[in-house]
Amino acid sequence: MRKAKIIWLITGVSLLLAAGAWAAENGGEASSAAAWKDFGWRVLNFVLFAAIIYKLAGKKIKEFFSGRRQQISSELDDLESRKSKAKSKLSEVEKSISDMESKRQEIIDQAKKQGESLRQGIIAKAEEDAEKIKKQARMKAEQERRQTMDALRSEMADEIVDSAEKMIKEKLGKKDQEKLIDNYLTKVVLN
Numbered sequence: 001m002r003k004a005k006i007i008w009l010i011t012g013v014s015l016l017l018a019a020g021a022w023a024a025e026n027g028g029e030a031s032s033a034a035a036w037k038d039f040g041w042r043v044l045n046f047v048l049f050a051a052i053i054y055k056l057a058g059k060k061i062k063e064f065f066s067g068r069r070q071q072i073s074s075e076l077d078d079l080e081s082r083k084s085k086a087k088s089k090l091s092e093v094e095k096s097i098s099d100m101e102s103k104r105q106e107i108i109d110q111a112k113k114q115g116e117s118l119r120q121g122i123i124a125k126a127e128e129d130a131e132k133i134k135k136q137a138r139m140k141a142e143q144e145r146r147q148t149m150d151a152l153r154s155e156m157a158d159e160i161v162d163s164a165e166k167m168i169k170e171k172l173g174k175k176d177q178e179k180l181i182d183n184y185l186t187k188v189v190l191n
Helices: 002-025 033-171 174-190
Strands: none
Touching: 002 033
16 A cells, blocks of 8 residues: 555656656646647556556566565675674684684793703702712812822831831941841741
């Protein structure tokens, strides 16, 4: 019903526009009966033409416009669904970007921890090596001290023997020395 009113309204407006155009063409001589008769035939012709078009193609025109309306509606629905999908995709990308920041920070923290543990390992190894070097140095110093002490003892023993010999030579005479040597040799041979 509403569509029919719209069609009649459009037809009426079209007729008024046509009448105005016709009046302008005839220069305002609207009083002539022939001109009005011609105008009437034109209007009747237009109405019949519009009725025939409506009768023959009305359903198709309706279907076209209603189909077009449905197509536009479905396209709008499709656009809305694509828009919501795009928004969800955008939120996923934004979340991924924020996750990347946290992952980046996590990787940096891990690298710092690994670097710190590596540094601690290097320091521990260096301290261990230093302790080994100190131990080796102490052992070498002790060994050199013993060698030096042995060399000093040997020298001192030689000096003592030399001093004792000199003392004995000075205090004992040649006969006493020979007697002492004979006693010593006798003990060595008997044993």
